[in-house]
Amino acid sequence: MSEPTQPTFDVRGAVDLSALNRPQAPPPGEDGGAPAAGGYVVDVTDESFPQLVQDSAQYPVVVLLWIPTDQANAQLGTELGDLADEYAGRFLLARVDAQAYPQVAAAFQVQGVPTVVAVLQGQPVPLFQGAAPSEQVRAVLDQVLQAAEANGVTGRAPAQTGDGSVPAAAEPAPEPEPELPPLHQEAYDAIERDDLESAAAAYTTAIKQDPKDALAVAGLAQVKLLQRTRDADLATARAAAADAPADVDAQLAVADLDLLGGKVDDALGRLLDLLPSADADGKEKLRVRLLDYFEVVGPTDPRVGKARQRLAISLY
Template sequence: MSNPNPQPSFAARGAVDLSALQRPQSPPPGEPGGAPAAGGYVLDLTDENFPQVVQDSATYPVVVLLWIPTDQANSELGTLLGRLADEYAGRFLLGRVDAQAHPQIAAAFRVEGVPTVVAVLQGQPLPLFAGAASEEQVRAVLDQVLAAAEQNGVTGRAPVQGAGSAGATEAGAPEAEPEPELPPLHQEAYDAIETGDYEAAVAAYEKALRQDPKDAMASAGLAQVRLLLRTRDVDLQAVRTAAADAPSDLDAQLAVADTDMLGGKVQDAFDRLLELLPAADADAKERLRVRLVEYFEMVGATDPRVVKARQKLALYLY
């Protein structure tokens, strides 16, 4: 593969030297005050499951956090990354490596200090950053990783992990509950997404909605796949430059709002389009309304950001 080299724009800081590991300062993951337990789109890596995760990086991006879970600064970064992994909903898998418990994995990444974050795409490690980082900085790096993944054809979705089991159930640990089967058309759409056939996924979701117009899962899935279709071949930098150069160009602003949604910047996407509504003509307002409603479908009607945005949308439209 070509080297995407995301090149984060901030310096490493706050890393703990592995040669001088300090005493625990934070509870273990899953306990009050500690980072969340594995599960969702977070996987605790071990010597046993690490090779499979590297192999899976040919299908979907993997972001690896090498850390000391009981160190306070490490725990804070682990909490942030775990929350973002769930927010990005499978666009990448977060793999966490306890550098003390699994020194061979840490050595494979040539890690000298923790926390260190590395992406793995198609089996190739891409160093991202070490030490502390703000949420804004971490989001920017994740967006670069996802853009690089798309350019290299790594567009699959990570599966949901069993809570606490992390795909490698330890002796005595309970097995994760199997995921419920999807309705046939939903499964058809999901399978099409896995292979990158977004047109087929759209067709499957549209058929599901013809059968049941109140199918909320199909509505959300259709909105997500349409977003993937619109952003499949975009140049992220070119889109942002075009939007900055032409703030009144509706197409440019819709395109950059799509990239915001794709990168998990939900509030930015909402605000960008809502700000255009007061000065928009009737046709532009309708286009903005349709796009915002699609975003609302993706995020969910009960999300506080959606509730507030819907109120503003109604105010501007009526």
């Protein structure tokens, strides 16, 4: 998903309520019906809808447009509710009774129920309409969470009452942070006192003890980046890179500073663009630095996946 824009809700149109003619189910909360709202499931009203859109800038909101007493709708509502509890606040499930609140339902410009739509940073993102196997629903939710993370929507929804308010005593006590392994703690303490050499040594030892220690690998890559940029000047580095566009070391220096400043796309793009024209030694330098960048940014970041593909194509 690209960067979210302003909300594109439109309250014109109508929703097909043909589900009213299908097999019926008890109302939510009664035996045989969908669960009552609560926890990470909230029922949306005309009054709470604007706040819901606003909250989607903090955490992902998954909207179920449904008729609660329709059997198929109730089954999907139950599945989504179970997943909302399982994901424990990584998204909020917001249920809209399309019959009771037709204006809210029409704002999503859907044609029938049940329909599931995500809202990220105020922008609706259609997901699917009708029933779906639980494995597919889970896969769709995972994609929503990935898109949310890529767009900086990383908060967690608070546990709620059925009317969308946060219970007065529902805020859980903060969990104590887990203890770091000794070498990781040693590296962390060294970084805190700006002793990057000791931090690098601690992470290196941790990797020797366990080559699959992904956190140590990422930590070492981050410390190396801090070491390389400690005394660097961005203006001087950019001038040198502009004067020598084919100089691998000059481009690496600017890319380091871009990455440190959060300009991930610029840093990755600069090195990947240089790869095809670099000689063998230059290609190896660029490859090693890109692999470090992948660890710093995080292997699950979608930008890393795209950059890996370009790296593979350029090298092979």
